[in-house]
Amino acid sequence: MSDNRLPTHLEIAGMIRSVQAAGGFATVLHKGERDAGSIxxxxxxxxxxxxxxxxxxxxxxxxxxxxxxxxxxENKTDFEEYLARRLRQDPDSWQIELDIENAERFIAV
Structure with missing residues (x-):
C-alpha cells in the first residue's frame, strides 16, 4: 500500500508559510519525527x-x-496540560501554532 502523503516537515512548512504570507504568526512549538510524525x-x-x-x-x-x-x-492550564500529555504519549509528534483569524482554513486543506 502506497502512502501519498507529504513528509510531515514539508506539510508543516507549507502551513507556516501560508499563514505568514496572509499576515499571521506561525511557529513550531515541538519538532517531531521529520517524515511521518503526527501533527x-x-x-x-x-x-x-x-x-x-x-x-x-x-x-x-x-x-x-x-x-x-x-x-x-476559565481554565487555560487544562489546555496546556493536555498538550503536554499528548507529547508524552507521542514524542514523535509535532506541535505547531497558527495565530491568525480563521486559522482552520490553513490546516492541511
Whole structure:
C-alpha cells in the first residue's frame, strides 16, 4: 500500500508559510519525527480561543484534521496540560501554532 502523503516537515512548512504570507504568526512549538510524525495544530487568534486540531483516521480510510480540544477561558492550564500529555504519549509528534483569524482554513486543506 502506497502512502501519498507529504513528509510531515514539508506539510508543516507549507502551513507556516501560508499563514505568514496572509499576515499571521506561525511557529513550531515541538519538532517531531521529520517524515511521518503526527501533527497537532494549535489554532488561535491573537492568543485567544485556542483550538487543538489533530489528524484522525476516518471510516473511509482517509485521515483528516479534527478539532479535538478547545481552550477553556476559565481554565487555560487544562489546555496546556493536555498538550503536554499528548507529547508524552507521542514524542514523535509535532506541535505547531497558527495565530491568525480563521486559522482552520490553513490546516492541511
Amino acid at each position: 497537532c495544530v494549535i489554532a488561535t487568534h491573537n492568543g485567544h480561543n485556542s483550538t487543538l486540531w489533530e489528524r484522525m483516521p476516518q471510516l473511509d480510510g482517509s485521515r483528516k484534521f479534527v478539532a479535538t480540544k478547545l481552550q477553556d477561558t
